[in-house]
Amino acid sequence: MTSRLVRWTGVFVAVVGLLAVSVVDRGVETEDQRIQRLHDSYACPVCDGQSVADSNASVAEAIRTFIEVEVVAGASDDQIRDDILAAWPGSLLNPPGEGFAALVWVLPVVVAVVGAVGVAFVVGRRVEATTVSSADRDLVEAARRGTER
Amino acid sequence: MTGPETPPGSPHDDLAVAPGCGGSARKAALAVGAVLLGLVIVLGIAVSSREDSAGDSGSALLGQRVPEVTGQDVITGARFDIQQTRGQWLVVNFFGTWCPGCLVEHPELVSFERWADSSDVQMLSLVVNEPGERAAAFFAEEGGNWHVVPDGRASIDFAVAQLPETFVVRPDGTVVAHFRGSVTEAQLRSVIPVP
Amino acid sequence: MYSVIGLAAAVVGLSGSVLGVLGGAYALTTSRLHLLRTVRTWAWIVSATGVVMCVVMLRALAVRDFTVDYVQQVGSPNTPTLYNIAALWSSLEGSLLLWILVLGGFTAAMLVKFRDRHDDALFGWALVVMLGVSAFFYALVAGPANPFTAVDIPVGFEPRGPNPLLQNHVLVAFHPPMLYLGYVGFTVPFAFATAALITGRLGEGWLIETRRWTVVAYGFLTGGILLGAWWSYEVLGWGGYWAWDPVENASLLPWLTGTAYLHSVMVQERRGMLRVWNLALVCSTFCLTVLGTFITRSGVIDSVHAFSDGPIGAWFLGLFGVVTFGSIGLIAWRGDQLRSPGSIDSPLSREASFLANNLLFGAMAFVVLLGTVFPLLAELWDGSRLTIGSPYFDSMAKPLGLLMLFLMAAAPILPWRKASGEVLSDRLFWPAVLGVVAMVVALVYGGRGWAPVLAFGLGGFAGGSALRQVVLATRRHGWRGFVGRTNGGMIVHIGVVLVAVGLVAADAYKVDRTVSLEVGETATVNGHTFTYLGGDGDQNSRRIRIWADIQIDGEDVYQPATTLYREQGVVVPTPSVRPGFSEDLFLVTDAVQEPGQPVRLRVVIRPMVTWIWTGGMLMFAGTVLAVFPGRRRRGTEPVSVVSSELAEQATPA
Numbered sequence: 002m003t004s005r006l007v008r009w010t011g012v013f014v015a016v017v018g019l020l021a022v023s024v025v026d027r028g029v030e031t032e033d034q035r036i037q038r039l040h041d042s043y044a045c046p047v048c049d050g051q052s053v054a055d056s057n058a059s060v061a062e063a064i065r066t067f068i069e070v071e072v073v074a075g076a077s078d079d080q081i082r083d084d085i086l087a088a089w090p091g092s093l094l095n096p097p098g099e100g101f102a103a104l105v106w107v108l109p110v111v112v113a114v115v116g117a118v119g120v121a122f123v124v125g126r127r128v129e130a131t132t133v134s135s136a137d138r139d140l141v142e143a144a145r146r147g148t149e150r
Numbered sequence: 151m152t153g154p155e156t157p158p159g160s161p162h163d164d165l166a167v168a169p170g171c172g173g174s175a176r177k178a179a180l181a182v183g184a185v186l187l188g189l190v191i192v193l194g195i196a197v198s199s200r201e202d203s204a205g206d207s208g209s210a211l212l213g214q215r216v217p218e219v220t221g222q223d224v225i226t227g228a229r230f231d232i233q234q235t236r237g238q239w240l241v242v243n244f245f246g247t248w249c250p251g252c253l254v255e256h257p258e259l260v261s262f263e264r265w266a267d268s269s270d271v272q273m274l275s276l277v278v279n280e281p282g283e284r285a286a287a288f289f290a291e292e293g294g295n296w297h298v299v300p301d302g303r304a305s306i307d308f309a310v311a312q313l314p315e316t317f318v319v320r321p322d323g324t325v326v327a328h329f330r331g332s333v334t335e336a337q338l339r340s341v342i343p344v345p
Numbered sequence: 346m347y348s349v350i351g352l353a354a355a356v357v358g359l360s361g362s363v364l365g366v367l368g369g370a371y372a373l374t375t376s377r378l379h380l381l382r383t384v385r386t387w388a389w390i391v392s393a394t395g396v397v398m399c400v401v402m403l404r405a406l407a408v409r410d411f412t413v414d415y416v417q418q419v420g421s422p423n424t425p426t427l428y429n430i431a432a433l434w435s436s437l438e439g440s441l442l443l444w445i446l447v448l449g450g451f452t453a454a455m456l457v458k459f460r461d462r463h464d465d466a467l468f469g470w471a472l473v474v475m476l477g478v479s480a481f482f483y484a485l486v487a488g489p490a491n492p493f494t495a496v497d498i499p500v501g502f503e504p505r506g507p508n509p510l511l512q513n514h515v516l517v518a519f520h521p522p523m524l525y526l527g528y529v530g531f532t533v534p535f536a537f538a539t540a541a542l543i544t545g546r547l548g549e550g551w552l553i554e555t556r557r558w559t560v561v562a563y564g565f566l567t568g569g570i571l572l573g574a575w576w577s578y579e580v581l582g583w584g585g586y587w588a589w590d591p592v593e594n595a596s597l598l599p600w601l602t603g604t605a606y607l608h609s610v611m612v613q614e615r616r617g618m619l620r621v622w623n624l625a626l627v628c629s630t631f632c633l634t635v636l637g638t639f640i641t642r643s644g645v646i647d648s649v650h651a652f653s654d655g656p657i658g659a660w661f662l663g664l665f666g667v668v669t670f671g672s673i674g675l676i677a678w679r680g681d682q683l684r685s686p687g688s689i690d691s692p693l694s695r696e697a698s699f700l701a702n703n704l705l706f707g708a709m710a711f712v713v714l715l716g717t718v719f720p721l722l723a724e725l726w727d728g729s730r731l732t733i734g735s736p737y738f739d740s741m742a743k744p745l746g747l748l749m750l751f752l753m754a755a756a757p758i759l760p761w762r763k764a765s766g767e768v769l770s771d772r773l774f775w776p777a778v779l780g781v782v783a784m785v786v787a788l789v790y791g792g793r794g795w796a797p798v799l800a801f802g803l804g805g806f807a808g809g810s811a812l813r814q815v816v817l818a819t820r821r822h823g824w825r826g827f828v829g830r831t832n833g834g835m836i837v838h839i840g841v842v843l844v845a846v847g848l849v850a851a852d853a854y855k856v857d858r859t860v861s862l863e864v865g866e867t868a869t870v871n872g873h874t875f876t877y878l879g880g881d882g883d884q885n886s887r888r889i890r891i892w893a894d895i896q897i898d899g900e901d902v903y904q905p906a907t908t909l910y911r912e913q914g915v916v917v918p919t920p921s922v923r924p925g926f927s928e929d930l931f932l933v934t935d936a937v938q939e940p941g942q943p944v945r946l947r948v949v950i951r952p953m954v955t956w957i958w959t960g961g962m963l964m965f966a967g968t969v970l971a972v973f974p975g976r977r978r979r980g981t982e983p984v985s986v987v988s989s990e991l992a993e994q995a996t997p998a
Binding site: 005008009012015016019020022023024026027028033037040041042044049050051052054055056057090091092093094095096100101102104105108109112113116117120123124125 | 582583584585588590591647648688689691692697700701703704707708711712715716719722723726727729730731732733734735736737740741767770771774777778780781784785787788792793794795797798799802855856857858918935
């Protein structure tokens with residue numbers, strides 16, 4: 002038992018340590034990475050939901066250039082977002098977390114929690130399962146009568 | 151992988167039935183059904199309204215103040231500020247030499263310019279997605295003598311989707327007309343009252 | 346002439362389906378089972394007319410008979426033979442013919458496979474359901490989406506040929522048929538599930554009948570989706586393979602519920618539990634294929650891949666409503682007979698882990714469905730325009746995917762009923778070590794960020810666990826350790842791990858740059874040099890192609906091209922990819938008028954993309970192995986057999 006404990010403690014420590022390294026050693030986002038991330042987060046307004054990064058429509062190129070220029074000029078993500086949304090409402094590929102659109106973030110969490118509670122209920126029901134209610138006995142009895150007939 | 155690792159199933163001496171499963175199945179089915187009914191209704195409305203919404207919604211800029219545009223004129227090298235044109239009618243044209251529709255409309259703009267010069271109408275071309283030199287060379291070859299400025303952030307502020315697009319601005323700075331696709335001299339003149 | 350034959354076949358098929366449904370329902374409800382013979386005849390005729398229609402259309406395409414409406418849409422004398430055949434499914438109406446062909450094929454296969462049980466009511470009802478679905482598609486082809494309509498050739502008619510994107514890569518010939526085999530294949534389990542609900546024979550019988558059919562459909566759907574991603578990567582030139590586009594999501598939805606079903610069905614076979622749930626999963630998988638078809642063909646949701654808007658969106662919505670509310674009604678009706686004879690004894694058991702699997706896949710399916718239709722909801726709610734794209738789906742898929750990988754590691758080694766801590770500890774230790782090694786390797790090769798590194802670790806963990814099972818099985822049973830559902834399933838798991846690791850790396854460490862180059866210039870992106878050597882072009886009656894010669898790292902030359910298709914007047918970029926074990930270099934250029942002009946070169950560097958395709962092939966191979974019968978195993982527990990027999994006897998057949 003103790004050797005198991007030692008082994009798994011080793012695995013656990015290794016995982017936590019490696020994850021810590023992966024986070025700490027990450028460094029800050031470079032300008033290029035930031036531009037790429039912003040390109041990926043807007044929809045090209047005329048190409049059926051393709052992202053600005055992926056589309057070769059002229060408006061996508063204009064928005065790409067705009068983002069590059071603004072990033073180099075030191076604009077914040079929020080400023081860039083406000084400018085683009087002023088021209089192209091709804092072009093953010095990540096729906097906002099407020100108003101009606103917040104539902105798209107909240108509902109999956111609600112469903113997952115309800116599902117998890119349901120699964121926990123099913124798994125935890127084992128004690129009751131051995132006790133058969135009178136309604137169940139009636140059902141079985143009815144089924145048996147059906148068999149005999 | 152199930153072979154020896156699996157303990158043999160313990161025999162049940164009676165039909166042990168977990169309670170709650172049957173009745174709750176019915177309730178769950180009804181609940182899911184209600185949600186899906188909503189989905190079908192939404193999709194149905196979407197199908198039936200699809201034809202209506204196909205039309206052009208027009209630019210949100212109409213009736214609004216024209217966005218700020220500044221930049222260096224690629225032909226004269228002078229600094230351009232849209233404020234300089236306040237008090238005059240202004241035609242703002244988005245173009246690129248790579249855009250076929252822009253090449254089609256250019257002669258129309260050139261002939262409109264002749265009328266515009268005599269009518270105190272300013273013209274501005276904003277160069278989209280290409281170096282200013284190429285635009286300058288194009289104007290030198292194809293004619294046209296008006297402000298030509300790199301678009302900077304203007305195509306974002308004007309929400310330009312597909313070149314060419316043209317806006318007409320009243321002397322007080324209000325956007326009064328918007329054309330998608332190649333524009334003609336007649337179309338432009340129809341918007342601007344004869345002085 | 347082709348119009349007449351085609352339409353006649355469609356009408357015969359429609360009448361056959363309708364008569365088969367009516368006759369079958371009459372025979373079954375009045376217990377005149379001998380009448381089912383005619384239903385079988387109709388089913389054979391309906392399958393045959395599907396073949397006739399496809400052959401007629403292929404022939405009309407081959408001889409370029411432009412008096413047939415569909416040939417006028419997609420035919421052209423200049424299309425090469427392969428793409429002329431693929432033109433059958435390149436547009437809306439023709440794709441329905443392929444659908445009918447595949448559905449007829451599955452119907453015929455059912456007739457052959459169950460030839461000994463032709464008088465069985467369960468099979469009878471399943472056949473009725475198949476014919477009912479056929480009737481719907483035949484009605485479309487005979488009515489609103491008739492590809493055979495005879496038309497005059499307009500003056501000055503110029504044939505256009507298929508969409509250019511559907512005639513420049515050989516995968517076009519394989520991706521749609523494979524996807525349809527998957528989509529349509531799920532009709533069979535749905536038909537049997539419905540039949541079980543109608544007849545009240547809700548024991549494990551229908552499950553065992555359709556188990557292999559489901560695996561076949563699942564394998565084709567998996568292959569179809571991955572081929573689609575591959576095609577998108579090689580052809581579309583936008584630098585990726587999956588964009589969470591509505592049409593892509595539509596194919597993913599049935600895959601997710603199908604995956605959930607393939608796992609939870611084992612709990613029912615083994616323990617007789619989760620009956621309602623399994624029926625619901627089978628039905629929802631089929632309903633989601635219909636919903637997906639609706640999304641692809643109605644144009645309600647903007648998508649790059651959508652078929653041109655047709656008038657038949659409302660038809661598919663109607664079918665979706667009928668099958669959805671029909672299934673729900675049947676399940677609610679039979680709900681009281683679906684009680685479970687047993688319970689889950691421990692959260693540390695195989696059955697509990699399958700429940701957790703179902704929870705994760707169900708949640709994922711919900712996220713994908715919600716994200717796809719939410720823009721419609723928002724527009725109805727307050728008229729707001731909303732786009733939901735990759736960032737949303739990625740951030741939702743991230744936690745679910747990590748949990749799935751963890752479960753994939755733990756579940757296969759869990760015994761049924763109850764596991765002890767010691768068993769878990771012993772079986773999971775070496776897989777866990779492999780996971781740690783994977784994390785170390787990822788870090789050494791420059792992987793950073795907790796989520797990708799954790800994904801690599803969990804991938805190693807899950808892969809180790811699947812490998813352990815395969816090794817044990819082969820050690821115990823020799824080559825038979827690769828065959829059968831359980832062992833094949835483990836091969837699929839290894840494939841999934843490769844796909845997952847590839848997806849994570851290719852997305853998290855993507856580098857995307859656009860550079861402008863004149864001839865002779867060199868650009869450096871991420872340590873690779875790209876030299877523009879020049880360019881050239883060629884042309885034929887169909888297209889003008891211009892390519893740029895790009896030398897990578899001073900070695901091989903790659904030729905990203907742009908092609909102008911004359912008939913459609915469309916320019917299509919064709920990327921050039923240098924694949925590699927550790928990274929792919931993806932090159933695409935913008936259109937130029939003349940070879941050798943300055944180009945704008947987009948370079949997308951994605952690590953480990955080839956792992957995705959390798960994993961995909963392994964997944965397909967695993968499903969093939971899973972179809973073959975494995976080692977003989979114990980059947981379901983006596984209790985569930987008893988209960989199903991009781992149920993069957995209690996209900997008048």
